[in-house]
Amino acid sequence: MVILPHLTDGKSGSNRVEGKQVERPLPGTRPSENLPMSPRHIAVAIVLAFTLVRLLWAYSIGFGIDESYTIGQARFLALSYFDHPPLHYWMTHAAGVLFGTSWAVRVPTILLFSGTSWSIFCLTERLFGGSAAVFSILFLNLSLFFLVSAGAWIVPDGPLLLFLACGAQVMAKIFFPRPGEEEPSISWWLLAGGLLGLAGLSKYSAFFTLTGLAFFVMTTPQRRQLSRRGPYVACLAGLVVVLPVLVWNGQHDWASLRFQAGRGAWQFSPWALARIILGQIVWLGPWIALPLIRALLHAFRKGRTERELFCLALAVPTIGYTTLQALGSGTGFPHWPMPGWLFVFPLLGARCGGCAWPTIRYAIVTSSLTLMLLTVAAAFGASGALQRLNINVHDPTQDLVDWSPVLEVLVRLKIGMPDGPAVAGLNWAEAGKLDAAVGEIAPVLVLGSDKRGFGTRSDPRLSSRHGLVIVASEEAWARDGTTVSCLPEDARPVARLQIGRGGQAEFALLVIPVEVCVGRAH
Missing domain, CATH: 3.40.1010 (Cobalt-precorrin-4 Transmethylase; domain 1)
Known part of the structure; x- marks a missing residue:
């Protein structure tokens, strides 16, 4: 599963033959290379199948504490809110108008993650080829956090992940144009800034992804972009989009920003660090987490292509900060680093794209395991059956x-x-x-x-x-x-x-x- 396919130099799929540069397709871009049919057709089937799974899950179980709280807060429209920026509250308000307080208010989140999956497919396809793109979204949808929490619950991660993925997709089009594509116009920079601004309008942790993106631009040959108008237009567009958050905080003594910053008070705690690392492995699913970690470490060791560095820059600041801060604060939740792990899936896809059939066999096993666990969890969540087992442990599904x-x-x-x-x-x-x-x-x-x-x-x-x-x-x-x-x-x-x-x-x-x-x- 973790055999590394041949990767290009990060700018184009090309080799030099007798002094001439010969273009060749990236691994996995030809349907017959590693997959039995068109990668795009397979990707559509994956997205549709997991959308159906999420709809069934959403219908089966009640609202948790965070979802109930969000539904209540969203009844009152405001420029922003105490816990998070406003976008998922605005969406929940609109869904409540359409569906009332029923399971169907989760439908927008489910559709958002379908868009996230497709955007990650397009991003990976541009960077590493069609086979890699198929495996990236397959394993993304088999990961527990992305399957259930970000993909079906009414939490800010839904819009955050969509707009981070779409913003990264547009930036990849700017940084890594395909042969024959026109030079990206200023409108692409404007679109990228608006999309990343919408990520900031979803959750404050978008800041770490933007920090990594800025670091990538300044430390790679992409620094040439800084002599053009595009990056500055993008920054201005993003700032305009997040203005409601700044205005609301200014009107409320910066209450939301102070609350989030206050979670990082100093309290040395190795146990908190161990807990958040273990929590990430559980949330991702160990069968997905371990290959993801190997793909991340391999990209660090290899580090030869701009395309890999692009994914690392988007992933590492979020994963690194939100994990290591637990050591000094004694607090932290395993879902905080997940926006960073989103951009490791293209690296995992690149590792898997050259060995399709072994990976397909692994995917069948992990799919069966994941869906079995999801079915059991839905049964316990809907029925409260854990209470009937008379086990002297706290039932985490009681919040439902x-x-x-x-x-x-x-x-x-x-x-x-x-x-x-x-x-x-x-x-x-x-x-x-x-x-x-x-x-x-x-x-x-x-x-x-x-x-x-x-x-x-x-x-x-x-x-x-x-x-x-x-x-x-x-x-x-x-x-x-x-x-x-x-x-x-x-x-x-x-x-x-x-x-x-x-x-x-x-x-x-x-x-x-x-x-x-x-x-x-x-």
């Missing part, structure tokens, strides 16, 4: 439980009436689940100290509300209920609602009405 049954209880307390009470959670995560369930009929706020986006959004319905109804899990009430200073001493639950999946009660929600909560903040 739907909180909408609480709506029937709240309606009896005049929730939804014009002057009825507001609804509150004790932390941002539980308030997010509440917001997805009842936010359409009542304002939702947070009483705890960590309010996240609830602390900066403006809900005009709050001004007309009288009283408050707190909804909290028993665990949260026992842990945080006594720390909320604005609650009266006689605040007590009036209802205990068992919720779960598949007719199985998994945990209880407590409903606590409060007439007055002095000093509350949303």
